[in-house]
Amino acid sequence: MVEKSIEIVGLTKKYGNHVAVDNLSLSIEKGEIFGLLGPNGAGKSTTILMLLGLTDADSGSVKVCGINTARYPLKVKRRVGYLPEDVGFYNDYSGLQNLIYVARLNNMAVEKAKKAALEILLEVGLFDAKDKKVESYSRGMRQRLGLADVLIKRPEVIILDEPTLGLDPEGVNNFLGLIVRLSRKKGITVLFSSHHLHQIQQVCDRVGLFVRGRLLAEGKISSLAEQLFSKNTFTIEGAITSIHEDLDDAVIPLSEVVRKMNQLNGVAKVTLNDKRFVAVSEKDVTAELSRLIVNSGYGLNHLSKKEYGLDDIYHQYFQEEKKYNQKKV
Template identity: 55%
Template sequence: MEQPIIETHGLTKYYGSLKAVDNLHLSIGKGEIFGLLGPNGAGKSTTILMLLGLTEPTSGEARICGLNPSREPIPVKRKVGYMPDNVGFYNELTALENLLYIGRLNGIPEQQVKSLAREMLVEVGLETSMHKKTGTFSRGMKQRLGLADVLIKQPEVIILDEPTLGIDPAGVRDFLELIRQLNQRQGLTILLSSHHLHQVQEVCNRVGIFVGGYLLAEGNIETLAANLFNTAPHVVEIMLQTAPAQAAVPKQDILALPAVRNVTVRDNVVEIAGGQDITPDLVRFFVSKGFDITGVQKKNYGLNEIYHRYFENNLKEDVSNEKSTGLFQRSFFSRFKKR
């Protein structure tokens, strides 16, 4: 099995008495786009700082590209490109001039730096704006320039912390597509931190769900959904022509069908969750009962449902564990403080 390019073992970080990251075990393979997903203050940025060697873990260990960032921070910085949520540039310089400056700081030889800077600006779609002053750039253009800044040293891994913050929806779509293309063309390993669920779902191969410093779960969408909704993984929505009275829907008869676990009626939609796909049986059942069906849709669980269910389950466990000790209120509010 190939060695993970990013891995952590029991990584933990305290700020005083506040535990920002709690016993993190994580493994990310070469060429993956992995999303760290969680609300603000969940511990994502603290994790990134430890991976970069910018803050010391209280306990545990991280390795990135086979290096320990706490002991070998400079070699790690040579192999890893990092883009924070707010990238700063010299506004009076052009995009090309800013990138040349960054390239020289990274030790790129003078005979290579100009051609490489131009190549990176083309790569991120700024070829027509390379001679414009950065002070005139939109937020989205600055993020693209930030990506060129990261790429110019030709890293093996790039870490993006809330990269789409403050970008309009069209710019977000373009930026995420750029990330996907870079991953495919260059085989880059990408760690993306975000609290925007749909953006993470759109671009990441796997996600880790972070809440209150804990990694609650990690995997691809299908695996997370299967683990979380294993008692009723198949959901079918039956759309009826008219909204029936609640009493008119024979819920008990539907529940008697094989593998059906739950029946919910909302206006003219009947949602049936079960342990296996019995869509043909359901359609025949409703027709036999005299209902006019206008549509049938199988529901796929997205990251939104997965995230909120994990969050809900975790919170319920905390309530039951902490109410008896009087710690619930303090614990609940502390997990949302800025890490």
């Protein structure tokens, strides 16, 4: 049986007439990196507050590491690390001093706290800056120190709320890579909340699409694409040429080649227009298509493959949501 780090059932939170979180149910496995993707105001941060026991739900239940967050919020906080978009530190302390202070707050002995802080600073790439005051740290260094701050108490779950805001592209890549390495190395469950599609796609095992307090869909990107695009998740485009002077001189007519392409396993439809073809399929048939074309006495000017990514999925779900709301009106 797969162990669950986070279990949410029927979670609802209202502020007056505004429904911030609407009947949310979700489970996240131990050691998984789960992406909660949605625009600003979708209800992601409110969900996180309820996960941490920092605000009460109107209905539903939340368990983190098997602990009911409403009943035992302090027990949850001991086992969960939280990194917001902007972390607060004592700026006149060094990075090392900040970490030791946090470790001491978590009842760690002085020598043990210093040893743990040095090890974590090395892991997050701040060892050389350990004695510098935090006021001199760049945005990227502060975020890495924030991650170290989270790790110092050895959490089982880490919750990241828009942690890459303000970072340059290189800083984002370095930070995301660090998250993945640490999660895999230590078996930490990560909930990554963001509105950046490509970042979620880059690091997450599964994704939940969150809009207006509702979880529209969740799963692996490949399975979400299958649900949305009738299992035809690949589009392959190419331009056919001939090794003969004229296509008419080829041994097999081009129409016959297209007919055979349509019969390949996994291919939904192949269309041809002025020697250019578009094949829609439920799996990657690039190799099979190119082999068939070449064996039929033709050549290829180019061949390209498009696999539906998270941006396609996300925008398609928005369209489905709009249609749903229009029907309700």
